[in-house]
Amino acid sequence: MASNLKNLSDYSGKNVVDISNKRFAVVVAEWNDQVTGALYAGALDTLLQHGAKKEHIVTTYVPGTFELSLGAQWQAEQHEIDAVICLGCVIQGETRHFDFICDAVANGITQVGLKYGKPVIFGVLTTDNLKQALDRSGGKHGNKGDEAAITAIKMLGIKK
Numbered sequence: 565m566a567s568n569l570k571n572l573s574d575y576s577g578k579n580v581v582d583i584s585n586k587r588f589a590v591v592v593a594e595w596n597d598q599v600t601g602a603l604y605a606g607a608l609d610t611l612l613q614h615g616a617k618k619e620h621i622v623t624t625y626v627p628g629t630f631e632l633s634l635g636a637q638w639q640a641e642q643h644e645i646d647a648v649i650c651l652g653c654v655i656q657g658e659t660r661h662f663d664f665i666c667d668a669v670a671n672g673i674t675q676v677g678l679k680y681g682k683p684v685i686f687g688v689l690t691t692d693n694l695k696q697a698l699d700r701s702g703g704k705h706g707n708k709g710d711e712a713a714i715t716a717i718k719m720l721g722i723k724k
């Protein structure tokens with residue numbers, strides 16, 4: 565369902581479990597930091613609102629979205645990490661570079677989750693322009709950082 569039909573910050577309460585002892589890694593891309601900073605604020609707030617302890621949230625930064633996959637692997641390979649949340653924002657420029665980054669990071673993040681059997685969440689905006697990104701990082705369509713955090717929580721509820 566397109567974001568303009570479903571607010572990114574709305575979610576059902578199903579599979580929302582006690583996360584007071586769960587440890588989260590949040591990996592944030594520095595590119596478009598006006599947007600990724602807002603995504604991070606949303607994700608952090610959502611984790612804390614649902615009972616995560618601040619001392620159980622490890623935050624690291626990578627240069628760009630392309631580096632999120634390796635940044636996520638460095639976190640997921642640590643036994644004590646229960647879930648990884650990846651936050652980035654790729655905005656279409658004049659060339660096809662956008663396509664290569666988006667494809668690489670979607671596949672890379674997927675492979676990390678499968679390799680370590682842990683939720684590794686794709687909290688990446690892939691937009692045509694800055695306005696679309698701002699609308700989805702705390703604007704009229706909600707915050708994909710919220711969505712990424714609640715997705716991590718719900719996946720932990722599903723994983724036995």
Ligand SMILES: Nc1c(NC[C@H](O)[C@H](O)[C@H](O)CO)[nH]c(=O)[nH]c1=O
Nearest residue numbers: 593595627628629630652653654655
């Ligand atoms: N154009 C955007 C980038 N480009 C940088 C890449 O992510 C990567 O860091 C570089 O290709 C070196 O490997 N990154 C974003 O996160 N967002 C963009 O819009």
Ligand SMILES: CC(=O)[C@@H](O)COP(=O)(O)O
Nearest residue numbers: 655656657658659661662
């Ligand atoms: C997604 C990008 O890497 C892009 O913003 C770079 O811009 P351009 O395609 O004009 O080089």
